[in-house]
Amino acid sequence: MGEYLVLVLVVVTSCAAYLVGAARFGLPRAGLRPAVWRVLECVGLSLVFLVANVLVGIVAILALRALTKASVSVYLVADEALLVLSFLQGLTFLYWRDHSAPASKVLSCPD
């Protein structure tokens, strides 16, 4: 049972956030579904960044080894920090796209 405590906590606080959001802040329930889609998009983008970071890292290390005979471990790219940094990259890219979209539409509009 203890192993599911984290999951239970998240479900409880998510339900509380839903109630507070809907009742106190007047957030529309219909907005929840698009929000979930956005989260999935962010996670997907983060995975793309993660794979790109790992591949670039491996190629860079192999190139460094070949060119300098340096002993650099490929395990360096397995650092857990890369997961968080990739998530931040995905999040930033998503926000960048969101904030750029209206501007580009405005720019493309004929006078």
Added chain:
Amino acid sequence: MARLVRLLGLVGVLLFLGSAFTPLPNFLGQRLATPARLEAAEAIVVLGGGLSPDGALDNVSLRRALHGIFLSRRGFAPLLLFSGPAYHGGVAEAAVRAGLARELGIPPAAILTVVDAWNTREEASRITSLLGGRGVRKILLVTDSHHMVRARALFERGGLEVLAAPVDGVSLVANRPDERLNLMHKILIEILARVYYRMAGYL
């Protein structure tokens, strides 16, 4: 495009939930693991695990070293070989482990070290060469149970008969979310390493 990214995100979330809250990592871990085969050999070979900048053995390295020492003290082989370079330019991991072995009663003459191998392939190459020169043909190999498949294949390529003596830094029966995620992380790294070794023709 957005739909594809969302689908990838859904797969990522499901993989995360499956890894943290189901026995998926335990199942995969046990499928990839090599069972122990503890028999008398001519040398016990303990592969490198890691050393912190302050010269302390990390968890994996210490577990492997202690398992090797334990096997040596139980008389499984007359030689005990430790591998591990000087990751941070100071003392070598193998030297620290050899010191630990001497402290725990292993005779200095029975201890060998390899300090210039930086990955599994180099370890197999250097150790095979060193032990071959001493007429050793059969070894007990101490490493993680997942790493064992790749490591054993490399040592066997070098002409040694390899008996598995696995010891894990991460439990294969982990049941807390963080432990399961850690186990899944190790499994994914090993799967990637196997793919890389196959593509490079090392296996």
